[in-house]
Amino acid sequence: MTSSIPADFFGRILYLLERYGMSFLRGAGVTMAIALVGTLIGCVIGFAVGVVQTIPVSKRDRLPRRILLKTVKVILSAYVEIFRGTPMMVQAMFIYYGSQTLFKINMSMWFAAYFIVSINTGAYMAETVRGGILSIDPGQTEGAKAIGMTHFQTMTSVILPQALRNIMPQIGNNLIINIKDTCVLSIIGTVELFFAAKGVAGTFYTYFEAFTIAMVIYFIMTFTCSRILRWAEHRMDGPDNYDLANLDTLTQTSGMYPFKKRRTGDE
Amino acid sequence: MSEAIIQVNHLGKEFGSHSVLRDIDFSVYPQDVTSIIGPSGSGKSTLLRCINMLEIPSTGAILYHGTDITDRRVKVEAYRAKVGMVFQNFNLFNNKTVLGNCMAGQTRVLKKSREEAHRKAIFYLEKVGMAEYINAKPRQLSGGQKQRVAIARALAMEPEVLLFDEPTSALDPQMVGEVLQVMRQLVKEGLTMIIVTHEMAFARDVSKHVIFMTDGVIEEQGTPQTIFENPASDRTREFLGRFRNA
Ligand SMILES: Nc1ncnc2c1ncn2[C@@H]1O[C@H](COP(=O)(O)OP(=O)(O)O)[C@@H](O)[C@H]1O
Numbered sequence: 464m465t466s467s468i469p470a471d472f473f474g475r476i477l478y479l480l481e482r483y484g485m486s487f488l489r490g491a492g493v494t495m496a497i498a499l500v501g502t503l504i505g506c507v508i509g510f511a512v513g514v515v516q517t518i519p520v521s522k523r524d525r526l527p528r529r530i531l532l533k534t535v536k537v538i539l540s541a542y543v544e545i546f547r548g549t550p551m552m553v554q555a556m557f558i559y560y561g562s563q564t565l566f567k568i569n570m571s572m573w574f575a576a577y578f579i580v581s582i583n584t585g586a587y588m589a590e591t592v593r594g595g596i597l598s599i600d601p602g603q604t605e606g607a608k609a610i611g612m613t614h615f616q617t618m619t620s621v622i623l624p625q626a627l628r629n630i631m632p633q634i635g636n637n638l639i640i641n642i643k644d645t646c647v648l649s650i651i652g653t654v655e656l657f658f659a660a661k662g663v664a665g666t667f668y669t670y671f672e673a674f675t676i677a678m679v680i681y682f683i684m685t686f687t688c689s690r691i692l693r694w695a696e697h698r699m700d701g702p703d704n705y706d707l708a709n710l711d712t713l714t715q716t717s718g719m720y721p722f723k724k725r726r727t728g729d730e
Numbered sequence: 731m732s733e734a735i736i737q738v739n740h741l742g743k744e745f746g747s748h749s750v751l752r753d754i755d756f757s758v759y760p761q762d763v764t765s766i767i768g769p770s771g772s773g774k775s776t777l778l779r780c781i782n783m784l785e786i787p788s789t790g791a792i793l794y795h796g797t798d799i800t801d802r803r804v805k806v807e808a809y810r811a812k813v814g815m816v817f818q819n820f821n822l823f824n825n826k827t828v829l830g831n832c833m834a835g836q837t838r839v840l841k842k843s844r845e846e847a848h849r850k851a852i853f854y855l856e857k858v859g860m861a862e863y864i865n866a867k868p869r870q871l872s873g874g875q876k877q878r879v880a881i882a883r884a885l886a887m888e889p890e891v892l893l894f895d896e897p898t899s900a901l902d903p904q905m906v907g908e909v910l911q912v913m914r915q916l917v918k919e920g921l922t923m924i925i926v927t928h929e930m931a932f933a934r935d936v937s938k939h940v941i942f943m944t945d946g947v948i949e950e951q952g953t954p955q956t957i958f959e960n961p962a963s964d965r966t967r968e969f970l971g972r973f974r975n976a
């Protein structure tokens with residue numbers, strides 16, 4: 464059987480693609496799925512954690528609220544520090560096997576794979592989002608407060624849209640890191656691209672050829688994603704110029720408008 | 731005289747051990763224009779920010795129609811929707827267009843329908859001469875245009891009182907006029923305003939009441955005639971003298 468393998472490099476690559484193209488593709492699909500879902504959920508976690516960590520505590524707040532907020536912030540920082548401070552491969556072993564021995568939870572390998580990448584990305588994104596929020600000019604918050612917006616309204620309509628735009632490059636970075644780093648999940652048996660390539664390589668002892676193919680596929684995936692994100696960033700910036708509106712079509716009202724003294728009933 | 735809208739009673743503010751405002755006392759009546767003048771660092775911005783609760787006063791009270799808004803139980807957001815503020819650095823929302831800036835507070839805080847918010851936004855943008863620019867982003871506007879949009883954004887909330895913190899100080903000289911003109915129009919229409927400014931001629935023309943501050947206290951307050959023509963305090967005279975020579 465081995466005798467049918469071509470002797471030259473390109474011949475071998477074509478041979479592997481022909482016979483195992485589907486396993487490479489399936490592996491690449493798994494890699495992309497885990498990276499995309501993990502990054503997306505990670506961003507949601509990151510935004511939630513980052514937002515909570517930047518809630519201002521004021522002297523006007525009641526004591527129970529201040530204590531609750533402080534406790535939650537400590538727990539969230541612990542989460543961020545622990546998951547940023549340990550390798551994802553070790554986390555994978557710890558969570559997948561630890562959940563079985565410690566809590567008798569039989570996590571499916573798939574659930575574990577998505578869970579680990581999400582929670583890991585979440586820890587990184589939390590810090591990114593926190594930095595993104597803090598980097599927005601405090602004047603933006605004051606402008607929002609001055610028209611009566613609550614902290615939540617200020618965040619959702621003014622601060623987060625700007626923070627999101629500013630951290631888009633880091634989100635892209637995280638996606639690319641995740642595409643590459645899902646290969647550590649092979650340790651818990653996730654058949655992603657690296658695992659697939661290793662399998663193919665072992666069958667015929669064609670390590671160089673199999674991993675050449677894997678290299679190319681990884682690069683295509685990361686490069687495509689980085690281009691798409693660059694395009695998305697550009698779209699978020701909106702047009703460079705604006706059209707002047709035609710005044711006649713805007714409204715018919717004009718002229719003097721006296722400020723009537725309004726009675727206020729809610730104070 | 732009718733009931734005061736805002737009464738500042740013995741207001742004090744400290745940042746740590748640094749006392750910035752001491753025993754500030756004054757009242758604002760409907761349709762009054764109150765100007766606050768004084769050297770830089772005298773606490774004018776801090777006073778205005780306290781009135782809008784962007785800074786929490788350390789001592790004293792701020793009564794709004796008789797209710798002390800420094801009380802923890804008062805919903806400060808509802809109060810701020812009634813007492814707007816225009817900043818030296820505009821603070822327009824960078825992620826929104828001119829129109830979006832003028833609609834956000836109406837839809838989210840006042841819960842108005844988009845149609846009504848749109849109509850009001852256009853109405854007030856026309857008043858400041860910026861209706862043509864509804865699709866522009868703040869970064870595409872000049873300083874004077876930004877400040878006029880900021881004024882329209884505050885007006886669109888239809889506030890009872892509008893606070894201005896040196897609205898023309900960040901502007902190139904040729905843009906100061908366009909903003910002051912808009913403000914003069916608002917005076918004519920009877921809007922109640924508290925204005926921190928270094929534009930002495932403007933303050934003298936439009937004010938009902940002038941407050942001169944130094945080192946965190948009100949040195950002197952009264953009618954523009956008293957403060958500008960016949961001040962009781964030497965420090966007031968000295969401060970105003972600097973402007974005459976300039
Ligand atoms: N957040 C702050 N923390 C500490 N000191 C402050 C703060 N804001 C203002 N100050 C101090 O308060 C004083 C008055 O400042 P400000 O109200 O800005 O004066 P003005 O607007 O009259 O120039 C200054 O000495 C300033 O350094």
Ligand SMILES: [Mg+2]
Nearest residue numbers: 774775776896
């Ligand atoms: Mg100031």
